[in-house]
Amino acid sequence: MLTALLIFLPLIASVVVLTAKPFLSKFISFAVALAELVISLFIAFRFDKTQALQFQLDQPWISSLGINFSVGIDGISLLLVLLTTVLMPGIILSSFRDSSKPPSFYSLVLLMQSALIGVFTATDGFLFYLFWEIALIPVYFICLVWGEENRGKITLKFFIYTLTGSLFMLVALIYLYFKTPGSHTFAIQALYDAGRSLDASHQALVFAALFLAFAIKMPVFPFHTWQPDTYTVAPVEGTMLLSGIMLKMGIYGVIRWLIPIVPLAVKNWGWLAILLSVTGIVYASCIAIVQKDFKRLIAYSSIAHVGLISAGLFTLTAIGMQGAIIQMLSHGFVVFGLFYVVEIISDRTKTRELSELGGIRNVAPLLSTVFMIIMLGSVALPLTSGFVGEFLLINSLVQYKLWVGIVAGLTIILGAVYMLRTFQKSMSGETNSVTALVTDLSYYERLVLFPIVILVILIGIYPGPLLAISEAAVKNLLSLYPDVTVSIKLR
Amino acid sequence: MNALFVICGIGVFSLLAEIFNLKKWVSLVSIAGLVTAAIILIIVDWRFITYYYNGMVYFDRFALSFTSLIIVISIFWFWMSGDFFRGAAHRTDKSSLVLFSIAGAVMMVSFNNMAMLFLGIEILSISLYVLAGSNKENLFSTEAAFKYFLMGSFATGFLLFGITLVYGATGSFNIPAIADFIAAHATMPRYLYIGILLMMVGLAFKISAVPFHLWAPDVYEGSPTPVTAFMSTIVKIAAFAAFIKIFSVCFVRFDFSLLWLEQGIMVLTLVVANITAVYQGNVKRMLAYSSVGQVGYLLLAFSSDNVNSTGILFYYLTAYAVASITAFTVVQLIETQKGSAAIDNFKGLFKNSPLLAIAMTIAMFSLAGIPPLAGFFGKYLVFTLSISKGFVGLTVVAVLTSLIGVYYYFKPVVMMSQSSDSVIAVSNSQKALLTILIVINLAIGIFPDIIRIL
Numbered sequence: 001m002l003t004a005l006l007i008f009l010p011l012i013a014s015v016v017v018l019t020a021k022p023f024l025s026k027f028i029s030f031a032v033a034l035a036e037l038v039i040s041l042f043i044a045f046r047f048d049k050t051q052a053l054q055f056q057l058d059q060p061w062i063s064s065l066g067i068n069f070s071v072g073i074d075g076i077s078l079l080l081v082l083l084t085t086v087l088m089p090g091i092i093l094s095s096f097r098d099s100s101k102p103p104s105f106y107s108l109v110l111l112m113q114s115a116l117i118g119v120f121t122a123t124d125g126f127l128f129y130l131f132w133e134i135a136l137i138p139v140y141f142i143c144l145v146w147g148e149e150n151r152g153k154i155t156l157k158f159f160i161y162t163l164t165g166s167l168f169m170l171v172a173l174i175y176l177y178f179k180t181p182g183s184h185t186f187a188i189q190a191l192y193d194a195g196r197s198l199d200a201s202h203q204a205l206v207f208a209a210l211f212l213a214f215a216i217k218m219p220v221f222p223f224h225t226w227q228p229d230t231y232t233v234a235p236v237e238g239t240m241l242l243s244g245i246m247l248k249m250g251i252y253g254v255i256r257w258l259i260p261i262v263p264l265a266v267k268n269w270g271w272l273a274i275l276l277s278v279t280g281i282v283y284a285s286c287i288a289i290v291q292k293d294f295k296r297l298i299a300y301s302s303i304a305h306v307g308l309i310s311a312g313l314f315t316l317t318a319i320g321m322q323g324a325i326i327q328m329l330s331h332g333f334v335v336f337g338l339f340y341v342v343e344i345i346s347d348r349t350k351t352r353e354l355s356e357l358g359g360i361r362n363v364a365p366l367l368s369t370v371f372m373i374i375m376l377g378s379v380a381l382p383l384t385s386g387f388v389g390e391f392l393l394i395n396s397l398v399q400y401k402l403w404v405g406i407v408a409g410l411t412i413i414l415g416a417v418y419m420l421r422t423f424q425k426s427m428s429g430e431t432n433s434v435t436a437l438v439t440d441l442s443y444y445e446r447l448v449l450f451p452i453v454i455l456v457i458l459i460g461i462y463p464g465p466l467l468a469i470s471e472a473a474v475k476n477l478l479s480l481y482p483d484v485t486v487s488i489k490l491r
Numbered sequence: 492m493n494a495l496f497v498i499c500g501i502g503v504f505s506l507l508a509e510i511f512n513l514k515k516w517v518s519l520v521s522i523a524g525l526v527t528a529a530i531i532l533i534i535v536d537w538r539f540i541t542y543y544y545n546g547m548v549y550f551d552r553f554a555l556s557f558t559s560l561i562i563v564i565s566i567f568w569f570w571m572s573g574d575f576f577r578g579a580a581h582r583t584d585k586s587s588l589v590l591f592s593i594a595g596a597v598m599m600v601s602f603n604n605m606a607m608l609f610l611g612i613e614i615l616s617i618s619l620y621v622l623a624g625s626n627k628e629n630l631f632s633t634e635a636a637f638k639y640f641l642m643g644s645f646a647t648g649f650l651l652f653g654i655t656l657v658y659g660a661t662g663s664f665n666i667p668a669i670a671d672f673i674a675a676h677a678t679m680p681r682y683l684y685i686g687i688l689l690m691m692v693g694l695a696f697k698i699s700a701v702p703f704h705l706w707a708p709d710v711y712e713g714s715p716t717p718v719t720a721f722m723s724t725i726v727k728i729a730a731f732a733a734f735i736k737i738f739s740v741c742f743v744r745f746d747f748s749l750l751w752l753e754q755g756i757m758v759l760t761l762v763v764a765n766i767t768a769v770y771q772g773n774v775k776r777m778l779a780y781s782s783v784g785q786v787g788y789l790l791l792a793f794s795s796d797n798v799n800s801t802g803i804l805f806y807y808l809t810a811y812a813v814a815s816i817t818a819f820t821v822v823q824l825i826e827t828q829k830g831s832a833a834i835d836n837f838k839g840l841f842k843n844s845p846l847l848a849i850a851m852t853i854a855m856f857s858l859a860g861i862p863p864l865a866g867f868f869g870k871y872l873v874f875t876l877s878i879s880k881g882f883v884g885l886t887v888v889a890v891l892t893s894l895i896g897v898y899y900y901f902k903p904v905v906m907m908s909q910s911s912d913s914v915i916a917v918s919n920s921q922k923a924l925l926t927i928l929i930v931i932n933l934a935i936g937i938f939p940d941i942i943r944i945l
Binding site for chain 1: 841845856861862863867871874875878879883886887890893894897898901904905906908909938939940
């Protein structure tokens with residue numbers, strides 16, 4: 001029931017907000033986001049780490065087609081639900097500085113939250129697809145209506161790109177649906193069994209269709225071309241939604257709907273996914289180094305980080321999985337913080353060109369310190385959240401193949417290059433006429449950024465509880481691959 | 492059957508209204524009459540599944556469902572096109588023509604005899620030829636009427652010739668009798684096949700499938716917008732229902748030999764219509780191509796399984812008609828207040844008339860097949876059916892064309908998000924209509940079992 005509450009509370013609120021006055025709509029949506037946070041923390045508190053799927057709800061919905069409204073939470077879902085519910089109040093709060101956002105904006109954000117939690121908890125193939133598509137609609141409109149110059153073309157490209165992937169996923173799911181016994185069902189376990197009963201060549205086809213959908217969403221090289229443009233033109237809330245949470249839908253999809261469904265194909269073709277991901281790491285990092293636009297730079301850095309996560313997943317090791325899950329969280333917080341810092345700076349200086357910035361440290365020490373900590377989380381310095389994840393991921397890749405691990409390890413070096421360069425160019429140096437206007441963090445901005453900073457450090461120092469939450473689910477997943485025995489205890 | 496009497500009755504009333512000076516009441520009486528017809532249909536007709544007039548018409552569940560769909564959409568149509576009847580001239584003529592063509596549409600879904608099919612199509616079409624040209628001052632309207640008449644007559648000619656040949660081969664106009672005759676005889680004369688082919692061509696004209704669609708864009712664009720809305724919803728439902736009945740009952744034995752033909756038409760329809768729609772700068776014309784393109788998905792379902800696809804086709808047509816009526820309501824408002832339905836005139840709608848923008852967005856998303864709207868579920872059912880019958884390749888073609896569809900359906904949406912300061916006035920009744928249509932679209936999209944009882 002609690003899971004359904006998590007999904008339907010923001011959904012109902014999104015309708016209510018539409019009818020409220022602009023001033024009130026802000027606070028209703030913020031209150032709902034906080035309520036969601038409380039509910040999800042309660043779920044985390046009651047969560048039994050030794051069990052897999054909990055808080056289940058299974059109601060017949062379109063019974064003539066074997067479609068049920070069935071949701072449930074296991075360790076992996078729980079972490080992503082928490083990521084969503086933690087970031088959502090921040091996203092809503094970050095829009096407060098701009099008083100011109102109408103109720104429809106908050107309505108879309110709440111709809112987005114409902115759909116995202118739906119994606120992370122659905123245990124019915126059709127329901128998953130439905131939430132997956134619904135999540136695309138609000139973010140499309142947020143980018144389309146409140147975005148920057150030239151947004152029409154770019155957001156349409158984004159929509160069609162991701163829809164292409166999704167439709168292939170739909171075809172794959174329907175195909176699996178017809179392989180289920182009896183009068184066909186979309187229940188996740190039935191789809192798992194159907195997928196596993198296929199022979200290698202058919203599994204490869206299903207793998208291709210599903211991987212395309214998830215790879216576009218993440219995005220993995222070479223399906224990333226929509227991402228930098230979309231991130232750049234989107235309003236900051238849209239960018240945060242896209243990079244902080246929505247991107248994790250792709251990774252979650254791989255964990256929940258790709259690896260367990262077609263284990264044989266993942267084993268046979270996983271190398272290709274790893275190859276693409278690792279290529280993406282190097283490629284995106286190199287492009288990030290030469291970026292002049294602050295926001296674009298972070299967009300490319302995001303491609304690099306996601307590449308590492310997806311490469312780690314396809315090694316099919318326990319550390320790779322655990323690393324991917326923890327890095328998903330860390331990346332969510334870090335990228336959220338980075339984009340917000342960019343927004344703060346560009347809001348005050350009216351520019352995102354790195355060459356025009358400099359010396360912000362002198363006028364806004366707090367902003368500079370916060371940026372420093374989040375940036376260190378991004379370059380995976382030990383004792384920050386980024387380190388735990390990237391360490392585990394690179395470790396798994398080294399076990400997979402040494403040279404892959406070495407190439408993927410470049411992400412840390414190259415990441416340090418472009419992030420430190422960015423810090424140097426924007427924060428240190430002489431304060432010029434543009435940056436002299438920068439004022440330090442306001443009350444709202446502190447309220448958004450401080451929790452992020454605390455989380456980045458906290459996860460870095462003490463990741464044990466988070467790893468413990470997902471451990472049972474990861475074990476469950478990897479029981480499909482009996483010959484993979486490598487495991488690691490961090491606690 | 493009783494519902495048909497009511498529709499004809501209000502048609503006659505509307506003819507006489509001119510004489511008795513009851514012009515003001517025509518719209519209202521039409522809507523009230525159609526509501527009565529719907530009620531009668533549900534209370535009386537639904538209980539008696541039976542033949543009428545020596546087997547000329549047959550009101551089975553198929554006919555009753557499609558009749559109710561036609562009546563419900565007609566009610567919405569009368570609701571949306573209040574302005575069409577507001578002009579001084581020929582008010583009652585127009586409404587009686589519309590009512591008679593609704594009667595024709597009902598006959599096209601309930602016929603049990605080739606003669607009734609022909610009568611239904613003619614009653615529907617002749618009324619429409621006049622209606623297409625009802626905007627007499629406009630050159631394009633006249634052109635549309637003439638083109639429609641010419642092409643329509645051709646199609647009818649094909650159909651009639653086909654019926655004749657089929658009669659010659661089987662000795663009957665009666666649908667079940669023809670089916671029985673074909674089932675009982677292993678070898679048939681060759682001209683039967685020519686007859687079937689000609690009938691398919693004639694009906695393909697009516698449902699505007701490629702390559703028999705060339706009349707559709709010009710006629711749709713030239714006709715007054717309410718008439719276009721009528722053509723792309725009610726006429727399409729009736730024509731497709733007739734197509735289903737002919738080929739799933741009458742010539743069901745040949746479904747394998749006709750398969751390649753249906754699929755050829757289907758692929759052509761999907762590819763040509765969707766690609767051409769991309770290049771349209773006028774939303775009305777774009778909707779014309781879209782309505783041609785949607786036939787492709789219907790044909791995909793129908794060709795995958797002639798007999799068991801009826802429920803899916805009904806759902807798809809319902810979803811399509813609801814979305815189309817919504818879109819045309821918005822297009823009509825834009826056109827009357829801005830002069831044309833050019834895509835640039837949609838600018839600024841999100842800011843200035845949010846309800847119009849939301850309605851248009853929902854209509855476009857539904858036509859494009861974005862969940863959780865009705866159009867998505869229609870496409871989903873079609874794809875599911877065709878995959879289950881093993882036509883994975885064709886399904887992939889349909890998926891790809893529906894992606895092209897997303898591109899052009901989104902163009903008005905993108906346009907609406909741009910800023911402009913023009914305001915569109917919307918009356919309260921139109922607001923109510925749009926709200927109801929949005930709710931219906933969402934309701935049957937989220938709970939498709941409501942419709943799938945057929």
